[in-house]
Amino acid sequence: xxxxxxxxxxxAQAFIxxxxxxxxxxxxxxxxxxxxxxxFDKAVTDTQKKTDGFxxxxxxxxxxxxxxxxxxxxxxxxxxxxxSLKVRAQANNAQSLNQKTIDQINFLEANFQKIQAQHEKTxxxxxxxxxxxxEDSVDIQFESILKLEIAKKRGSPKT
Amino acid sequence: MSTIDxxxxxxxxxxxxxxxxxAQWPAMRDFASEELSKIAExxxxxxxxxxxxxxxxxxxxxxxxxxxxxxxxxxxxxDGMTDLTEEAAVNAVMGVVKxxxxxxxxxxxx
Numbered sequence: 001x002x003x004x005x006x007x008x009x010x011x012a013q014a015f016i017x018x019x020x021x022x023x024x025x026x027x028x029x030x031x032x033x034x035x036x037x038x039x040f041d042k043a044v045t046d047t048q049k050k051t052d053g054f055x056x057x058x059x060x061x062x063x064x065x066x067x068x069x070x071x072x073x074x075x076x077x078x079x080x081x082x083x084s085l086k087v088r089a090q091a092n093n094a095q096s097l098n099q100k101t102i103d104q105i106n107f108l109e110a111n112f113q114k115i116q117a118q119h120e121k122t123x124x125x126x127x128x129x130x131x132x133x134x135e136d137s138v139d140i141q142f143e144s145i146l147k148l149e150i151a152k153k154r155g156s157p158k159t
Numbered sequence: 160m161s162t163i164d165x166x167x168x169x170x171x172x173x174x175x176x177x178x179x180x181x182a183q184w185p186a187m188r189d190f191a192s193e194e195l196s197k198i199a200e201x202x203x204x205x206x207x208x209x210x211x212x213x214x215x216x217x218x219x220x221x222x223x224x225x226x227x228x229x230x231x232x233x234x235x236x237x238d239g240m241t242d243l244t245e246e247a248a249v250n251a252v253m254g255v256v257k258x259x260x261x262x263x264x265x266x267x268x269x
């Protein structure tokens with residue numbers, strides 16, 4: 001029963017004709033996610049280094065930063081950097097193609113605020129194990145954000 | 160002017176689309192596997208630290224809340240990589256179609 005086949009030759013031709021018309025009308029490459037942003041990539045790396053440096057200090061029992069009063073300006077500085085990342089990602093959000101990255105930064109910000117809130121509750125410093133476990137979480141977040149940004153290079157040489 | 164062979168074009172479209180998906184898949188699979196394993200390991204660490212008294216109940220609660228945000232961050236990367244895979248497949252198919260049209264018309268129409 002050739003007439004009942006899903007794509008008989010006339011149907012296949014009609015299907016391809018529709019495809020061709022669609023592509024001719026579009027006339028450009030499909031884009032489902034934003035372009036790679038080198039400045040954002042570098043800023044994420046810098047913020048990750050600063051955050052890791054701070055969280056490592058908090059794991060040292062003798063560090064001054066374990067006092068919340070000493071650490072508070074550092075939290076504010078890092079949260080300011082995270083906010084700058086969000087602004088940069090939003091500037092690259094034409095047609096909402098960078099929304100996933102913006103959402104990632106929001107989750108990172110939320111986690112860093114949770115670390116700060118926990119520290120504020122224990123002015124002489126949260127437990128070292130807490131900071132270590134929190135650092136693991138934040139590290140995975142930074143890695144995920146960078147992985148997606150680098151993937152946006154779309155097959156061009158990785159740096 | 161040559162004509163387009165629909166059957167050959169469909170075959171080329173299928174191959175181009177599958178090749179594009181195949182090229183992206185290993186990176187996505189490796190990332191998902193590595194990061195989800197890390198999340199599982201760190202979740203286990205929280206449980207151990209709580210049992211050993213290394214963290215308080217309140218700290219454990221905060222860490223679990225953080226873990227949820229971390230999982231969502233990882234998931235967004237997987238979702239974004241899926242977008243890139245779909246994009247590559249669509250563009251590969253479009254490339255085949257454009258090439259077929261240009262060959263059939265004898266000049267760079269598209």
